[in-house]
Amino acid sequence: MALIVSVDPQDKPTLAWLKKHDVCEYVDVKPTVTEAELVSLRNEGWQISLHMKGHPETFDLHYRQRKQQNFSRDAAIQTLLRAHRGNTTGVAWHILVEEDSAGVGFPQQLLREKPQTHAAAYDLFIRRLREAMAVAKEYPGMRLWGRAGFASSMHPYASLGLETIFLERTNDDLEDLSTGHAFARGAGRQFGCRWGIDFSQWWTAIGDCDVENSAGYFRRNLYLSYFAGANALAIELVGPLPDQTPDTATAFSDALLEFTQFRRRYPAGEPRVPIAVLVPRDHGWISPAYWHSQFKSWNYARIPYRVGDRGLDGLFATAFPGSTYAMQPFPFGAYHDRKSPNTFSLSGVTKDLAPTPADVFIAPPPIPFGEFGTDQEASDTLRREHRDSSDFRPMADSRWGDILDVVTEDATVAALSRYKLVIAAGRLTATAALTNRLSEYARQGGTLVWATGVALPEHENLTSCRIHPRLKQGRGWRWGDEDVQPEAFLYTPAEPSRSAAVSVLARTVSGDPLVLEARCGQGRVVTCLLPWFESEHRPLSGVATRLLDALIDAIQPVHIEGQPVQFSCAEAANGFNVCIANHADVRWTGRVTVNSAGLTGKCVEARSGRVVPTIRAGETINVVVTIEPYDVAVLHWRRTTTTP
Numbered sequence: 309m310a311l312i313v314s315v316d317p318q319d320k321p322t323l324a325w326l327k328k329h330d331v332c333e334y335v336d337v338k339p340t341v342t343e344a345e346l347v348s349l350r351n352e353g354w355q356i357s358l359h360m361k362g363h364p365e366t367f368d369l370h371y372r373q374r375k376q377q378n379f380s381r382d383a384a385i386q387t388l389l390r391a392h393r394g395n396t397t398g399v400a401w402h403i404l405v406e407e408d409s410a411g412v413g414f415p416q417q418l419l420r421e422k423p424q425t426h427a428a429a430y431d432l433f434i435r436r437l438r439e440a441m442a443v444a445k446e447y448p449g450m451r452l453w454g455r456a457g458f459a460s461s462m463h464p465y466a467s468l469g470l471e472t473i474f475l476e477r478t479n480d481d482l483e484d485l486s487t488g489h490a491f492a493r494g495a496g497r498q499f500g501c502r503w504g505i506d507f508s509q510w511w512t513a514i515g516d517c518d519v520e521n522s523a524g525y526f527r528r529n530l531y532l533s534y535f536a537g538a539n540a541l542a543i544e545l546v547g548p549l550p551d552q553t554p555d556t557a558t559a560f561s562d563a564l565l566e567f568t569q570f571r572r573r574y575p576a577g578e579p580r581v582p583i584a585v586l587v588p589r590d591h592g593w594i595s596p597a598y599w600h601s602q603f604k605s606w607n608y609a610r611i612p613y614r615v616g617d618r619g620l621d622g623l624f625a626t627a628f629p630g631s632t633y634a635m636q637p638f639p640f641g642a643y644h645d646r647k648s649p650n651t652f653s654l655s656g657v658t659k660d661l662a663p664t665p666a667d668v669f670i671a672p673p674p675i676p677f678g679e680f681g682t683d684q685e686a687s688d689t690l691r692r693e694h695r696d697s698s699d700f701r702p703m704a705d706s707r708w709g710d711i712l713d714v715v716t717e718d719a720t721v722a723a724l725s726r727y728k729l730v731i732a733a734g735r736l737t738a739t740a741a742l743t744n745r746l747s748e749y750a751r752q753g754g755t756l757v758w759a760t761g762v763a764l765p766e767h768e769n770l771t772s773c774r775i776h777p778r779l780k781q782g783r784g785w786r787w788g789d790e791d792v793q794p795e796a797f798l799y800t801p802a803e804p805s806r807s808a809a810v811s812v813l814a815r816t817v818s819g820d821p822l823v824l825e826a827r828c829g830q831g832r833v834v835t836c837l838l839p840w841f842e843s844e845h846r847p848l849s850g851v852a853t854r855l856l857d858a859l860i861d862a863i864q865p866v867h868i869e870g871q872p873v874q875f876s877c878a879e880a881a882n883g884f885n886v887c888i889a890n891h892a893d894v895r896w897t898g899r900v901t902v903n904s905a906g907l908t909g910k911c912v913e914a915r916s917g918r919v920v921p922t923i924r925a926g927e928t929i930n931v932v933v934t935i936e937p938y939d940v941a942v943l944h945w946r947r948t949t950t951t952p
Contacts, residue, residue, distance in 0.1 A: 309534065309576065311568070312336050312357055312504075312542040317345035322545070325561070327352055331568045334400070336542065339384035346391035355399070357453065358388055362403035363440035366413030385447050396449040403444055404437060404454030406476065408461045408607065410657050415608035420663040426614060426735075429606040430590035434464050441468050455506050455542070457482055458607055459491035460592050463716050466499035473501060474542055478529055479508040481653035483595040484634035484704040485529055486874060487624055489536040494584065494713030496539070498723050504540030505533040509560065512637045512653055513700070514687035521690055523559035524698040524938035528874075528889040530567040531940045535876045535887035536710050537579035566915075574914050574944065577880030580865040581711050584727040585623065587734045589716045593620050597635040597654065599674040607654060616735035616761055619840035622848025623733050626856070627712055629872055630891075631704035637671075639700035640686050641678030698938040703874065703891040708860045710876035717742055724749045728863050731856070732758040733841070743767065751829025755859065759836040759852070760800045771835045772808035772826030776801045779839075784817040785851045787858075792817055795850045797843035802835075813858075814851050823855050834859070870898020873935070883907070885914070886943040890935040897934045900943060904929045907945040914942040 312334040315322050326332055335349050339360040346356060360381065361367045371379045385401075392399055407414045414436050423429040444452055454465045455474040465473045475492040477485050488505065496503030507529060511518035518525070533541060543564065587593070592606035604610045605617060625631060637655045655671040662668045680686040690697060715723060717736055724730055730749060736742070747770055750756045756770075765775040780801050784794045802821055804810045813834075814823040825834045836852055843849035861867075866877045866886050873896060875888045884907055890896040904927055911920040911931050920943065923930045935941045 310540045357400040400451040409457045418609040419667045426590040429609045462491045462495035466495040474504045474506040476506040484631040486628040490712045491714045502539035506542040515683045519558045519560040522697045523563040527563040577878035579878045582728040586732045616840045618847040628704040633702040638673040642673040644681040705872035736762045750831040753830035757834045759841045761839040772810040773802040782816045799837045867901040883946040889940045914944045
């Protein structure tokens with residue numbers, strides 16, 4: 309894994325600190341960097357990444373705003389090449405920089421052209437990205453990177469042939485970390501590129517950077533992304549970063565230094581991700597912010613939801629409880645006078661960035677009162693009182709762990725076959741080509757889960773049931789022989805095929821099938837008869853949740869008992885790692901269970917080196933762990949074949 313830090317080459321104290329502690333492999337520079345500065349950075353052993361927007365319109369807009377009208381893209385590239393004597397090996401260019409953020413480029417075009425459909429918004433986005441990538445043809449051989457703000461951008465970015473895609477997190481006007489992992493990692497795997505997380509220190513709620521009181525927040529983000537399998541982590545280091553002394557260290561530098569030392573000792577390994585969520589290519593889905601009164605797709609395009617989008621909301625909110633609260637620009641409630649409104653974020657597009665007055669948008673806070681008069685007052689108070697900002701920065705927990713990847717409908721059978729379970733969700737159109745790929749995936753041994761809406765009456769050869777093309781109301785459901793669960797929903801009646809091996813897993817109170825499982829070659833197809841997995845007031849119905857719990861329990865690499873936490877796991881050459889983050893303001897104690905095959909019984913909490921008492925129970929290993937508020941633990945088991 310590589311770590312990239314953005315730093316001004318003239319900030320000598322920060323560069324000295326980074327060098328002293330061997331923090332990063334790359335230094336990210338702005339296009340105004342000089343040849344002498346580049347040579348100096350290279351002589352210190354750092355590789356270079358150039359942070360410069362590639363799209364001509366975006367480039368002009370960005371530097372015009374900064375009153376650098378005479379700045380030349382070609383001059384910056386030529387300076388970079390001269391510093392490397394024409395050899396681009398080890399040189400990366402961030403050619404796509406937050407093209408999906410309102411203060412940059414594409415969203416302004418969205419607001420200007422106002423596409424009316426998901427497909428039109430996707431076509432506009434991918435066309436713009438290709439226009440930016442065309443610029444790179446003038447400079448062959450450079451390694452091209454892209455950074456985006458929203459998870460929906462990951463697959464379009466990856467489809468362009470970028471070497472590495474980054475997704476920005478820790479800005480309070482962006483989505484949660486776990487959903488970000490699922491989209492970025494899935495896109496990287498589907499299109500064969502590297503992926504990473506870009507950590508922003510910008511906190512819109514205070515109109516400033518959150519570096520002094522946020523060690524717990526950034527530490528959890530760093531560790532979770534590391535064990536989620538990120539190939540690169542980028543730090544938007546605003547600087548200057550003080551030397552690591554008791555009087556001058558920031559909370560952020562503390563967290564970064566500890567993480568740096570940890571990753572040198574413990575390789576993360578390969579994350580265990582047995583599940584893929586298959587979504588439409590043009591989905592444009594983002595985690596719905598809780599303060600939005602109407603949920604819409606393609607962020608600034610503001611396209612109303614189409615049928616099936618609520619099912620995506622429910623699936624990800626169930627997988628990652630609390631994910632809709634990560635976009636939290638209002639932790640202090642309403643300000644009496646906001647001096648630095650969100651000019652480039654999801655919660656606001658101010659008049660200087662809006663194509664027309666009608667496009668100006670400032671989201672009202674969800675409550676009409678607040679703790680502070682201004683955002684400056686909030687910022688000053690936090691710093692003066694050394695208040696831990698973790699209290700105000702929600703992070704999502706995990707129902708099943710960080711074990712989901714998101715892939716799009718054009719994923720190949722080979723791409724799907726790396727997953728034990730594929731969940732077809734959202735407004736997918738089951739074309740003949742897609743149906744054939746899903747069928748082949750199941751025949752090779754995979755488990756396909758879909759709902760009516762994607763599954764159609766003509767798919768009887770896969771569903772092993774005859775779906776009637778009408779809707780019926782249900783008032784309760786029963787899973788197997790369990791108690792009846794009251795819930796209002798609509799379903800499509802169906803009759804199991806008599807000639808096929810099909811099992812009914814759940815029924816209505818009246819006995820109608822609701823969930824059916826059919827064999828398909830070496831695998832199986834599980835069909836939920838509630839359209840899009842939804843019910844009346846639940847984007848993911850109770851019976852769909854029960855279905856996913858049952859299927860995932862059998863393939864889940866780690867089981868955790870206790871209050872909700874966020875966790876991931878990874879296979880390393882020397883053992884098995886489980887990373888658990890406690891996002892709550894109280895101490896957490898819970899039981900962690902892993903498969904004992906190939907592992908020694910000894911468990912070590914890797915950050916502290918403390919041995920954790922272990923209990924073997926048949927084919928499993930159990931440990932009881934306690935984690936302090938806003939902290940993270942890394943459990944490590946060595947392999948039996950590894951020499952201590």
